[in-house]
Amino acid sequence: MSAPAIWIFLPFGLALILLPLRNERLTASLASGVTLLLALAAWLLPIDTAMSVGSLSIKIASSFDILGRRLVLTSADRLLLALIYAATFFWFTASAAIKMAHRLVPFGLGITALLVASLAVEPFLYAALLIEMAVLLAVPPLSPTDRSPGRGLFRFLIFQTLAMPFILFSGWLLAGIEANPGDLTLVRQAAILLGLGFTFLLAIVPFNTWIPLLTEESPPYSAGFILWMFPTIALLFGLDFLDRYTWLRTAPQLPNLLTIAGSLMLLTGGTLAAFQRHLGRLLGFAVIAEIGFSLLTISLGGTTGLNLFFLLFVPRLFSLGTWAFSLSILKEQAPSLRFSEVKGLGRTRPFAAYGAFLAHMSLAGLPLLADFPIRQALWEGLARQTPNIAWFVLIGSLGLFTGAIRSLAVLSMAPEGTRWEVRESWPQRIFLALGTLALLILGLFPQWTTLLLARLPSVFEHLGH
C-alpha cells in the first residue's frame, strides 16, 4: 500500500462512485466520513515506517510510479494532508443542509484528490497539468442552475488554462538554469514566464475580474469551496518553486514584487468591496483581499512569514465556509443576492444574516474574531519592514469593514412592524451556530491553531528552516 493510493486514488475512486448517487444525505455522509478518516489517517499513520498490528507488519510506502514518473507523499506532508482533508470534511458535512451535496461533493472530492496529486507529482512542474484538470472538474459545480453560464465561469476557465503553458515552459527553462546557473538571459526569461503563470493562477491584478463575477453568478457554496481550495494549493505550489530554486528564493526583487502584488490585491479587493451592491460580489472581493494577505505574509520572508501564511488557513476556512453557507441560505429566498432583493431577509433568516455578517467581519480583521490575531501580527511585521504598505492593509480592511456594515444594514432593513422569525432549518441553524462559534473561539484562543500548525512550515525543506 502506498500513500498516494490512500490520499489520491481512494478519494478519486470514491468521487466516481458518488457521481451517480442522488441522495443528498448519503452523498454528504459518505464523503464526510471518508475525508474525516483520511484526515485522521494522515495525522496518525506514519509513512515509510513499519507498523505492527498483532502479527502483521504494515508499511505505507511514500511513492507510486506512474508512466515513468512518481507521485510522492512523505511524512513531512502528513500535516498538510490532514489539513486539506479536514477542510474538505468541513465543506462536505454542511453541504447536505443546503442541498448542495449532489452538486458539489463528487466533483469537490475529485478536485481535492487532483490537487493533492499536484503537490505529490515529481517532477513537480507537472502539477500545472493536474491543477488544470482540477479546474476543468470545477466547471459543473460552478455552473449556475437557473440560467446559462455567464462570463465569470468562462473567464475562470480561460485564465486558469492560460496559467498552465507559462508554468510548464518556465519549468523547462528552470531545468536549463540548473545546468547553467550563470546564464542571466535564461534566468530573466524563466522569471517572466513564471511570473505570468502565477499571475493567472493566483488571479493577481488585473487578471482577477473573474472572481467577483463567479461569486455573483455561481452557487455561493461551490464558489466558496473552489475559492478556498484553488488559491491555497496555488500558493503552496508557488512556495514549492521558491523552496526548490535558490536563485529565485534569494532574488532581491522577490520581496518587493510580492509586496506590490499583495498590496494591490488587498487595496483593490478592499476598496471595491466598499462600493458593491451584491452580497456574492462582496464575497469575491474579500477573496481577492485574502489572496493579497497571503502574498504579503510570504513577502515578510523567513519562518515568521511562512508561519503567518499557514496560520491564515484555518480562520479563512471557517470565515469563507460560514459566509458561503449563509449566502446559500439567503439565495434560496431571493432571485439573486443583489441588495435590492435581499433587503430585510435578516428578519426571517437571522442565523444566515448573522453568519454572513460575522464571517465578513472576521475577514475584515475585526478584533476578537478568527482572522484578527494573524492580521495584527502581519501589520506588525509590515510596519517594521515597509510602513507604507501597512497603510494599504488598513485601507483594504476598512473597505471590507464598510462592505460588511452595508450588507448588515440591507439585511436588517425592513418595513416598520416586521416581526423577527427564524425560518432556517435545524441543521442549517446548527451548522451556522458552529461556524460562528468557531470564528469567536479562534479569535479568543488563537494559540490553539498555532499549536496545531506549528510543524507545517517544515513541509518546505529550505523555507521552513
Added chain:
Amino acid sequence: MLETLNWIAAFLTLGTSIGLLLSRDWRWSLAILATQYLGVFWLVHSHWPISMAAVKLVTGWMVCAALATTLRGSIEQPASETAWPEGRLFRSLAGGLIALTTFALAQWTASWLSISLAVAWGSLLLMGMGLLHLGVTIQPLRVILGLLTLLAGFEIMYASVESSTLVAALLAVINLCLALAGAYLLSAHTMEDSK
C-alpha cells in the same frame, strides 16, 4: 521533404484556424477542428515518434466527437455575440494580423528552441488564433474551440522540449476534459430544466 510537409501542415493550420474564426455553423466548426488536428499531429510528429504523436490526433477527434454528440439536435445558437465587430471582414483582417505577427515571432522562437520555422509558426499561429477567438466571443462552444486551439498550439511547441509519456497522457486527458466541460456547459441548462 520533411520540411515541405511541415510547411504544408503549418498552412493547413492557418486555413483551419481562420476557418474556425469565420464559421458560424457548429458542424462546419467541428469538421474544421478535426482537420486542424491533422496539422497538429504532423507538426508534433516532427519531434515525437508517430505512435505518440498519433495520441494528439486520436484525442482531437474524440474531442470533436464528444462535442458533436452534444450539439446534435440542439437548437441553433443565436449569431450575436459581444460588442465586438462581428463581420467576417473584421475577423479575416484580425486573423491575417495574427498570422503576420506570429510569423515574425516564429523566426526568433525557432532559433531559441532550435526547431524548424514551420513548426514554430504553426504553434504560435494556433496560440494566437486561440487567443483571438477567446477575445471576441462568450458563446460556450466558441470559448471551448478557442481553448482547444490555444492548447493545440502549446502542445506543438511543448512537444519540442518535452517527450514524457505522462505529459502526453495528461495533456490528452485535459483535452478530453475540456470537451466534456464544453459539453456540460452547452447542455447543463437544458438538463436542469428537464429534471
